[in-house]
Amino acid sequence: MRLGRAGLNGLGLLVALVTLFPIFWMVSTAFKPATEIYSLTPHPLPEHPTLANFRTVIDGSVIGIPYWNFLRNSLFVTLVAVAASMLIAMLAAIALARFRFRLRTSYLIMLLIVQMLPQQALVIALFLDFRRLGVLDSLVGLTAVYTAFALPVTIWMLRNFVAAVPREMEEAAAIDGAGPVRIFWRILLPLVAPGLVATSVFAFIFAWNEFVFALTFLGTDTAKYTLPIYVQYFYGRGSVDWGGIMAASTLFTIPVMAFFLIVQRRMVNGLVAGAVKG
Amino acid sequence: MVKTVPGPPGPGLQDPPPGRYTARERAAALIRRRHLTPYLLLLPSVAVVGALVLWPAAQIGLFSFQNYGLPQVIGTAGTQWVGTANYTAILSDPEFWLSLRISLIFAAVVVPLTLLTGTLVGLLLNRLGRRMATFVSGAALLAWATPAVSAGVIFVWLADPDGGIVDWTLSRLPPWLGGGAHWVNFSWTNAALPAYTLLTVLVLWQGFPFIAVSVLAGLKTIPPELHESARVDGGGPWRIFWRVTYPLLKPIFLVLLLLSIIWDFGVFTQVYIVIGELGNRDEYNLGIYAYDRAFTMPPSYGVASALAFILTIVLLIITVGYVRASVRQGAIS
Numbered sequence: 020m021r022l023g024r025a026g027l028n029g030l031g032l033l034v035a036l037v038t039l040f041p042i043f044w045m046v047s048t049a050f051k052p053a054t055e056i057y058s059l060t061p062h063p064l065p066e067h068p069t070l071a072n073f074r075t076v077i078d079g080s081v082i083g084i085p086y087w088n089f090l091r092n093s094l095f096v097t098l099v100a101v102a103a104s105m106l107i108a109m110l111a112a113i114a115l116a117r118f119r120f121r122l123r124t125s126y127l128i129m130l131l132i133v134q135m136l137p138q139q140a141l142v143i144a145l146f147l148d149f150r151r152l153g154v155l156d157s158l159v160g161l162t163a164v165y166t167a168f169a170l171p172v173t174i175w176m177l178r179n180f181v182a183a184v185p186r187e188m189e190e191a192a193a194i195d196g197a198g199p200v201r202i203f204w205r206i207l208l209p210l211v212a213p214g215l216v217a218t219s220v221f222a223f224i225f226a227w228n229e230f231v232f233a234l235t236f237l238g239t240d241t242a243k244y245t246l247p248i249y250v251q252y253f254y255g256r257g258s259v260d261w262g263g264i265m266a267a268s269t270l271f272t273i274p275v276m277a278f279f280l281i282v283q284r285r286m287v288n289g290l291v292a293g294a295v296k297g
Numbered sequence: 298m299v300k301t302v303p304g305p306p307g308p309g310l311q312d313p314p315p316g317r318y319t320a321r322e323r324a325a326a327l328i329r330r331r332h333l334t335p336y337l338l339l340l341p342s343v344a345v346v347g348a349l350v351l352w353p354a355a356q357i358g359l360f361s362f363q364n365y366g367l368p369q370v371i372g373t374a375g376t377q378w379v380g381t382a383n384y385t386a387i388l389s390d391p392e393f394w395l396s397l398r399i400s401l402i403f404a405a406v407v408v409p410l411t412l413l414t415g416t417l418v419g420l421l422l423n424r425l426g427r428r429m430a431t432f433v434s435g436a437a438l439l440a441w442a443t444p445a446v447s448a449g450v451i452f453v454w455l456a457d458p459d460g461g462i463v464d465w466t467l468s469r470l471p472p473w474l475g476g477g478a479h480w481v482n483f484s485w486t487n488a489a490l491p492a493y494t495l496l497t498v499l500v501l502w503q504g505f506p507f508i509a510v511s512v513l514a515g516l517k518t519i520p521p522e523l524h525e526s527a528r529v530d531g532g533g534p535w536r537i538f539w540r541v542t543y544p545l546l547k548p549i550f551l552v553l554l555l556l557s558i559i560w561d562f563g564v565f566t567q568v569y570i571v572i573g574e575l576g577n578r579d580e581y582n583l584g585i586y587a588y589d590r591a592f593t594m595p596p597s598y599g600v601a602s603a604l605a606f607i608l609t610i611v612l613l614i615i616t617v618g619y620v621r622a623s624v625r626q627g628a629i630s
Binding site for chain 1: 332334335336338339341342345346348349350351352353354356357360365370418421422424425426429430432433435436437438439440441442443444445446447448449450451452453454455457459460462465502506559563565566569570573574584585587588591592598601602605606608609612613615616617619620623624
């Protein structure tokens, strides 16, 4: 099978268009009036584009709670979890990249394994624990869980970034009399900053998208829902309003996509760990 | 060397004679002498991961040997150890075997499909021009970036019996392609086979980009001369792939295979959305079934924990392979 330049490009275009179609259909549906959504012949593009679907989502006229409420919940949970996991992961990454000690490799391997534990299994025990502690319906409990589950990957990613900073720079600063704290703020942190951003974005995407824990912990307290649970609730209500669901889904999805495109290459490297290390 | 952060400080500096220093200084000296710094730095992560990930995992194991239901939760009865009763109950439960079968078949179908599609797209990306490659990988990344919940509702809408574009398209296909009027108002979600067909496309759509991008990253590490000389020697694309590309990328394929199995065997959110939350019991996979036993009234946390434990063990066995493959690749040094 020898394809010319044109054949390859045609194939590439086909792959790209097929891949983009579901996303295109989500956005397109979100802008369609109900008559076009449910018409017998589908309209690829909205013929009479409308913002009505977005309006019902944002002012909350369907389920009684405006979109901002869920956005605020999601932002709170996500930002606090990102900040907490970055702080904890940074400390661990320094230990794992800069010190030699017993259990170092064991800890790294433990993190790899922990990352693969199924969340729908652990949620059962966490639900019972949180119920006993009285933090079930709280965003704080959810934030703590997101911090913990973001850690294995973020520690791994940050460790690689810290290890990539040449040790000699820190040693030179130490010879000049800088203490560990000063070396961290003035040497290590600025050099690791790009890696820190990439790692935070990873943690952000995880917490922003997370479904099982939010679904289980937040129960029937609709006002506390984060965006993914809100989209699911909107969808599961029975009388299906696809325009509204697609509008809500669009508002929920676009921020992740933007972030994803920013850090794509580092994400791949982080996930395949060493396998792709050239 | 006066004093460095990494590594132990030189002898003499960290051993002040006791008595002449404050408690704080003595503690700092102790930390340095015993090389406690890395352990202190790890402490927060150990505490958080231990309390919120490892402890719940251990609890699942414990609960699976207890009778733990509604009376135990509200406190009208205590939990009792019931030995392996939960497990024997599961083994004679047809719903368990059905859900296990669904999980296994789904992984057996989706994993090869995802690997194949992803590899082909990765090979394609490697041969495309710069701008076209950016466009195609950008499109793939958007599919990958789509949150599971969004992907779920999008595909349910695409395959909706009233107004969905899938049924509309299929009903207009010529009969020799399987099209026809029987697709009008066809429901994809109220039986296991169509639901998991839809889920196959959905998980394939979300899963192939990662494979493609990883394979591409691997291909970039192969010196182009290798392929050129193979081509000069008269090798066709098929032969070159199996004789040159595949052996060099084998470690990557192994990691991708194991990751795909872990993800597809444990898929939850997309299934939960497509089968319409809980209730359609003949459409459960193993994870959904465990979840259902815990969170549908009346809850049976003991049985649910046993199911969750089985799921966890299966995934851990595959994870061990994944970790070994990663270690062999030098990821852990």
